[in-house]
Amino acid sequence: MANYSIDTKGLLCPMPVIKAQNRVATLNPGDHLEVLSSDPGALSDIPAWCRINGHQVVEKGQQGREVRVLIEVG
Amino acid sequence: MSEAKKVAVLVSGGLDSMLAVKVLQEQGVHVEGLNFYTGFCVEGHTHAIRKKDQKKDKRNNALWVAEQLGIKLHILDIVDEYKDVLINPKHGYGANMNPCLDCKIFMVKKALQWMEEHDFDFIATGEVVGQRPMSQRKDTMPIVSNESGAEDLLVRPLCAKNLPPTLPEREGWIDRETLYDFSGRTRKPQMALADQFGFEDYATPAGGCCFLTDKSYSVKLVDLWNARGERDYEMDDIMLLKVGRHIRPRPNFKMIISREEGENNFLQGYRNQFITMQVADFAGPLVMIDGVASAEDLALAARITTRFGKAKTEPEVTVEIRARDGSVQKIKVSPMSAADIEQSWYI
Numbered sequence: 001m002a003n004y005s006i007d008t009k010g011l012l013c014p015m016p017v018i019k020a021q022n023r024v025a026t027l028n029p030g031d032h033l034e035v036l037s038s039d040p041g042a043l044s045d046i047p048a049w050c051r052i053n054g055h056q057v058v059e060k061g062q063q064g065r066e067v068r069v070l071i072e073v074g
Numbered sequence: 075m076s077e078a079k080k081v082a083v084l085v086s087g088g089l090d091s092m093l094a095v096k097v098l099q100e101q102g103v104h105v106e107g108l109n110f111y112t113g114f115c116v117e118g119h120t121h122a123i124r125k126k127d128q129k130k131d132k133r134n135n136a137l138w139v140a141e142q143l144g145i146k147l148h149i150l151d152i153v154d155e156y157k158d159v160l161i162n163p164k165h166g167y168g169a170n171m172n173p174c175l176d177c178k179i180f181m182v183k184k185a186l187q188w189m190e191e192h193d194f195d196f197i198a199t200g201e202v203v204g205q206r207p208m209s210q211r212k213d214t215m216p217i218v219s220n221e222s223g224a225e226d227l228l229v230r231p232l233c234a235k236n237l238p239p240t241l242p243e244r245e246g247w248i249d250r251e252t253l254y255d256f257s258g259r260t261r262k263p264q265m266a267l268a269d270q271f272g273f274e275d276y277a278t279p280a281g282g283c284c285f286l287t288d289k290s291y292s293v294k295l296v297d298l299w300n301a302r303g304e305r306d307y308e309m310d311d312i313m314l315l316k317v318g319r320h321i322r323p324r325p326n327f328k329m330i331i332s333r334e335e336g337e338n339n340f341l342q343g344y345r346n347q348f349i350t351m352q353v354a355d356f357a358g359p360l361v362m363i364d365g366v367a368s369a370e371d372l373a374l375a376a377r378i379t380t381r382f383g384k385a386k387t388e389p390e391v392t393v394e395i396r397a398r399d400g401s402v403q404k405i406k407v408s409p410m411s412a413a414d415i416e417q418s419w420y421i
Contacts, residue, residue, distance in 0.1 A: 010343055012313070013134060014109075014111055014134060014149050015111070015151070017134070017137075017149055018111060018149050018150075018151045021148070021149060041134070044133060044134075045133075045134045045137060048133070048134065048137040048138065048141055049137055049147070049149075051141055052137065052140045052141050052144075052145070052146055052147055053146055053147075065339070
């Protein structure tokens, strides 16, 4: 298991989802990917994308204008 | 027993593509969704930018449809490739800057490419004959099949009976008799089918999500091209055309004036790329200058800026002009009267 992070701040949905999708495609099951975003829409869109594509959201939250979603690759 | 055939369905998040997915699922084929991001499918963007919209439901309808129907959804970034579709549409534009027919051909072509790369068997859309004035007409739907290269691998389950049988129908992968014969602009058959499938919630029927069908947006895009002397754009241009009031007092520059706090915050992110200005000591908008502006132009812009804040009735106010490098210059100006702002300046 390895940990990765991508910073999508400044991009609006669905770009954070697309960036997460493309990064997850290069990872292995069990790997963790942290996605940082400035779009609050990512808090709902990334978990929705994870649910339909078989990945787990380990943590999600917002501090100020920064959104963070931690994905475990399924 | 042979493996189920696999179909990639173009999923916009609207009712038609939702129904197309469901109709094909009922046939026992394996369905996955494709959703294309052109940069102009921007409902979510305005919600993200404008403070008044931030409490609205932020669901992405394509993801929501996929989840409701239990299919995978692949979102494809076609922003760069889409430029050529918008700038040089072979079949021209619709009522505004919407190249709907070329857009549909391009998306089906991309879907075909995806289908081949992922070992799928055919593709499908929620198109209905006569539903849209440009891309969904009896005479243009064959153009989409032909020019995309999809030919008879493209199935339109909602109106298949109005069209020649496709390969999946002829080969018995799907049963033509259980497909539909919808046509025209009426939404009643789709709504009745949604009821039949038990869909209690779906995105507004026929609700377009493309900013290029919007007159105001299209006018701003054409203005941008005219001002720059070339038909081109970057992602930031697409975004900024959606934000604020746009005023062009001189051919060489325009002002983007935020309308509320959310837009103010959004424009802050561009302060290192553009000259910005704001009235000092009074509440007012952040204003961005796009173009090359002289000192005289900036003084004019400063006077216009004062018009859109609390200082507009003051005899003289200070405006802070911030350069791209962060240095700030202060100038004193008298606010411009509403009558002096020419209507033709508004884009």
